[in-house]
Amino acid sequence: MSKIVQFAPFQSAVEAPLWHALAKKKLDIFQLSDDDQAIIGFYSSGQSVRDATTGRSVEIPPRLSVSNESLESSPHEALQNLQVNNFPAPGNLKNTNTIEDFKNADKKAILNIASEKVWQAIVSGESDTCPMQLVNFTILTYADLKKHKFYYWFSFPALLPSSPWTFVNETGPSTINESFSTIEIDSLQETYMEYKSQNQADGNSAFFLVKRYPAADKLSVGSLAQWKEFISSGDTENVLLGFVDPSGLREHPGWPLRNLLAYANVRLGLQRVQILCLRDKLAKNDLSSSLLLHVELAADAFYTDDVGKSIPKSVGWEKSITGKLAPRLADLAPMMDPARLADTAVDLNLKLMRWRLLPELQLEKIQSTKCLLLGSGTLGCYVARSLLGWGVRKITFVDYGKVSFSNPVRQPLFVFDDCLDGGASKAHAAAANLRKVYPGVDATGVELSIPMPGHTVANESKVSQDVDQLRDLIASHDVIYLLMDSRESRWLPSLLGAQMRKLVINAALGFDSFLVMRHGVRAANEDIDDLGDKSSQLGCYYCNDVVAPTDSLTDRTLDQQCTVTRPGLSSIASAMAVELMVSLLHHKLGVYAPADTAAADKEPSEGSSPLGILPHQIRGFLSSFNNMLIAGKAYDRCTACSETVINQYEAEGFEFLKKAFNDPQYLEEVTGLAQMKRESEELLNNDDWMNDDSDADEDLV
Amino acid sequence: SQGKQVYLTKKQTVVCQTPSRRAEYSDDFEICDDVPDIAELEPASPNADIICTEYHIVYSTTYCVPVLYFNAYFSDGSFLSRNDLEQLVFSKIHVEALRTNSLIQQGAISQHDHPILGQPFFYVHPCDTSALMAQLQIEDELSYIISWLSFFGPPVGLYIDPIYVQKN
Helix, strand or coil: CCCECCEECCEEEECHHHHHHHHHHHHHHHCCCCCEEEEEEEEECCCEEECCCCCCEEECCCEEEECHHHHHCCHHHHHHCCCCCEEEEEEEEEEECCHHHHHHCCHHHHHHHHHHHHHHHHHHCHHHHCHHHHHCEEEEEEEECCCCEEEEEEEEEEECCCCCCEECCCCCCEEHHHHCCHHHHHHHHHHHHHHHHHCCHHHCCCEEEEEEEHHHCEEEEEEHHHHHHHHCCCCHHHEEEEEECCCCCCCCCECHHHHHHHHHHHCCCCCEEEEEEECCHHHCCCCCCCEEEEEECCCCCCCCCCCCCCCCCEEEECCCCCCCCCCEEEECHHHHCHHHHHHHHHHHHHHHHHHHCCCCCCHHHHHCCEEEEECCCHHHHHHHHHHHHCCCCEEEEECCCECCCCCCCCCCCCCHHHHCCCCCEHHHHHHHHHHHHCCCCEEEEECCCCCCCCCCCCCHHHHHHHHHHHHHHHHCCCEEEECCCCCHHHHHHHHHHHHCCCEEEEEEECCCEEEEEECCCCCCHHHHHHHCCHHHCECCCCCCCCCCCCCCCCCCCHHHHCCCCCHHHHHHHHHHHHHHHHHHHCCCCHHHCCCCCCCCCCCCCCCCCCCCCCCCEEEEECCCCEEEEECCECCCCCCCCCHHHHHHHHHHCHHHHHHHHHCHHHHHHHHCHHHHHHHHHHHHHHCHHHCCCCCHHHHHC | CCCCCCCEEEEEEEEEECCHHHCCCHHHHCCCCCCCCCCECCCCCCCEEEEEEEEEEEEECCCCEEEEEEEEECCCCCECCHHHHHHHCCCHHHHHHHHCCCCCCCCCEEEEECCCCCCEEEEECCCCHHHHHHCCCCCCHHHHHHHHHHHHCHHHCCCCCHHHHCCC
16 A cells, blocks of 8 residues: 655744734725635745754644735735745735625635636746746735734645545655765765856745766756757656755645645656655755655546536635644734723733732732722822822722813812813712723712711702612622711711622821721621621721711802811822722731831731731821821621611611601610610719719819 | 845754544544555554644844744644643643743743744843843843743743854
């Protein structure tokens, strides 16, 4: 049984600039035309490369490359500009307009057209002087310019004989060293180099003839057109067909040989032929990796049974990376889509922090933390910017107001234009402008008025809806920032956040002082064992109060209504609030993390944050450029986070809230604050120390 | 008169196994080939792809040292991401060090517009190159480049052929 010659197929190699050039051409020139575009591809001699990790030699299969020059220059220019070690392949690019056109294109027909070109070049004699027609190829493409994706399919037509070529002897290809003497190889190298320098055009240096003169240990090289001349002396056994072999495989010649053999059989009338697969080691003019083949076609085999009428069968569509007969897809979005470039740059920047300084940084955790910003004023804008710097991707702004003319100078997410025409919605403008800073952020604005204690419910169904909406927002986010400009507006989100055990971070500004704190969370039943006793629960914003929040906004003078603060204060407080969150996210206990109060002599406790200590409250004083770290326990009569209030809310829902909104005294009653006040007043009234004059001073002490 | 900007380049090929995510879409487009062809060689390893790596040596006027810029592409023209580079191109023993500053003093891999070509390229940060090179005794410019390249090249997959260091 004769050994069949197996050819290593071409693999396509596209250089990225081709896609840029194709995109540009599509927009500027092709538009909707799907006419063929002539292009020049190139290939080079087969190589082995050394794998750096294993040290082993890896043989490279044949590759046909196309780059932007293939498309941008005329074929003539492209041929002129071809590098010395590259050999030309003429081709056609057909760009379809829709993905359906691409999918439904008649692949058989396209291959037949390309094969016909090769066939005609052979039978007409054109390939005698222009043998690069033997490596004619086609690319079918579809460019999705919105998504920067390029579908492509290469076809390298190879004409098929009715039965395959086989090796004359059973062993297969022999190396050049096995068949030629050293002197002959040297002679070949010299002669070929000279021939090549004179015959670059049209692929004549890629397909050629070699004649051996064994007596003189010499070889000569000529073009295919010189065939008659080379065999004129009669010793055909010393004439070989040579080609530059793009295959680097020891046992297999490359694809161009298929059509060269068709040429040998059909044009030169050969049934048996010797082939030189020329392989130039790294363009050093070292031909020692070249192979010699002695092959033949069965006596009854043919390419076509009717040379005049039909063309031979052919194959040639390139298989996909997974080996299927399917196209390939180049996804260039990461490189071409500017939004993706921004993603990569921002991501890399954060990673550098982790790589260089803090390997324990959990960037993914921070990035995926969903943040709800209640209040889109100075605090809201600065908090959003800091979150963006940490790579947080989901930020929701809630505010009921419009941007006013005094806002942009202090609230860095607004610009002058947002103030015009009555002022844009703060929540929506903040989200839109945040997206302008970084398009990859998922920023939303919600116009919502937060119901407050001491502000009577006028429209019950509307307020109920607002409560529900707020509830949903809190439930769907991980961290709730309270950044409003009034005390009582923080009550409802504090209650809801406590009930849902969310991380609530509160920031409040005075004229030149600020408070940034994290609300404590009561342990869920399943967590109690891990966290110790309940008395370690930290307090919330209202835990230190003995009065319920009440209406502080109506009947105030102008200066009391505007929160006037030193401008630098809000950015300091906002940044602190965000960094507090990030530190907390790194603590093993999360919301249950105990409070640190001093940095000095602090042994990092187990599970503590690698970023440093984790305070409960930070009070900052700009007048002395000083911060104080304070810890406060949860108060069991707190109007926002005590068990009493939460249980009452869980039991009565909106009814409970309505009572609180309409009458702040109600909260004091429910929590027992009112009772406590009555008791202390009674204590004061019942004390008879006013009646006893003589011992007055002693008792007072 | 304006000076011409030049840079040195080297291209090389690397064979690798592609990450499987790169080939998920093709089922829709697959066609049947009814022409049997036993003469086509089956690929030795499925999912193998060939990566082209490209290295540029560009002089940095800010740091007054050469800087190694590089990129790598799959056969479809798409760029290798930083993760891809770590898996497929960078020297395995250097991957961890390249992320921190322990290998090349402050050196780390960053991405930047190529100073001459203007396209995004990865590069090895040069901030400590001059201190490093000052510790060596360099005779001439060629030796400098070869020594410099032998430090910065291998961690990012650029191996220097011993022939460069042979005296000739």
